[in-house]
Amino acid sequence: MDPVRKQSVYLKTLFFLFYIGLGISSPYFGIFYKHVIVCADGTPAIGLIGLIFFVMPLVSLVANLPAGILADKFHSGKHLITLFCFGVALFTALIGLTGEAFAHGWTVNGKFIYIFVLLFFLNCCFYPIMPMIDAETLLFLNRHFRREFYGAYRLWGTYGWSVSSILMGVLLFFYRHDPLIFYCAALAFAVLGFATWSGIEARPPAVPIIIPWNHLKKDILFRRFILFIFLHGVVTTSSFTYTGYFFDDVMKTPLEIGFILGTWTIFEIPAMMFSRKLIDRFGNRWLIVSGLLLSGFRLILFSFFTPETPFVWKWAAALLHGPGFGLSQLGIIDFVDRRAHPAMRATYLSITTVARMSLASALGGILGSALIEQWGSAFLMQFCGWVTIALILFFVFLVRNRRPRG
DSSP, X not given: OOHHHHHHHHHHHHHHHHHHHHHHHHHHHHHHHHHHSBOTTSOBOHHHHHHHHXXXXXXXXXXXXXXHHHHHHHOOHHHHHHHHHHHHHHHHHHXXXXXXXXXXXXXXXXXXHHHHHHHXXXXXXXXXXXXXXXXXXXXXXXXXXXXXXXXXXXXXXXXXXXXXXXXXXXXXXXXXXXXXXHHHHHHHHHHHHHHHHHHOOOOOOOOOOOOOHHHHHHOHHHHHHHHHHHXXXXXXXXXXXXXXXXXXXXXXXXXXXXXXXXXXXXXXHHHHHTHHHHHHHHHHHHHHHHHHHHHHHHHHHHTTOOTTSOHHHHHHHHTTHHHHHHHHHHHHHHHHHHHSOTTOHHHHHHHHHHHHHSHHHHHXXXXXXXXXXXXXXXXXXXXXXXXXXXXXHHXXXXXXXXXXXX
């Protein structure tokens, strides 16, 4: 096979397998914690669950930036992805054990400490994977094609998410065994680890480069963008982290949850498929604004769900997720890649991920648990929806270039 085509297939495979693991795990972790970390009276220990969602995103501060710098300096992104995938598989499988029968006698504090420690190591491995896959893809596209084709590669992640989240809902519906969430995720990341291992080309170690930090120091627009992405990350992760928790309240079966999570990406497919045309026609700024508007409206509609709401209306509202996420993600990736120095793509993407997934996710996790405890999960969805729409004004007026950039 032609080397360029082979690399193209390899990168699409990475997106597909990574999002299989993400679709199996991310939407369902909240359900696992809700059923496993419970008080003596059988109610979820929402305070401890909120602490997990507050602290764990901070791990990306420890993991992402060093990993991104190493990947840029030594061109070692593929090797690091392999290492991190096997680490995620190991620690995920160990966490799943807390849902087994032999752990039912453990105290809630004992389960919490065990899960908390393993989650720390799991997230040290997990958080750097996605920005590294993005960086490898953008390096490839800028070398052989155009960055605007990124969506055609990220589209394979959409396929992986759709397949895995529906399958996980089916498995939970028929087996009702919560540890399956972690066991299946461990298997998916182990397969991803083998895929990256087999796809690494045998070549001499790259000569270390000097990273142009001065480029980042002068990039004022990017720093304003980081503030925006931080605020966006607070509300996005606050709502998404507790989506499974919220759906468990308003859906009748795990099968309904899985179907919605698997099919709400339907309209993400055309957004990713026509990414080049969308970026060329509208630019990354309009894509980000459009995505924020659709995402905010979706969350507001979510807040009106009850168990008695017809399923077809729940599904219709959830379908807004696809274009909302797809358009904003395309805009964000394109914006960051255009600002990045060619020798700093992994670093820029890692900084963006840290801003969106570390302190922002931590605050979102604790904010979400506090709002749920005080007013319920429906209020959380509505709050995040209105704040997401308000962020459009922040982005339009504060994240703009005062002069053309060459």
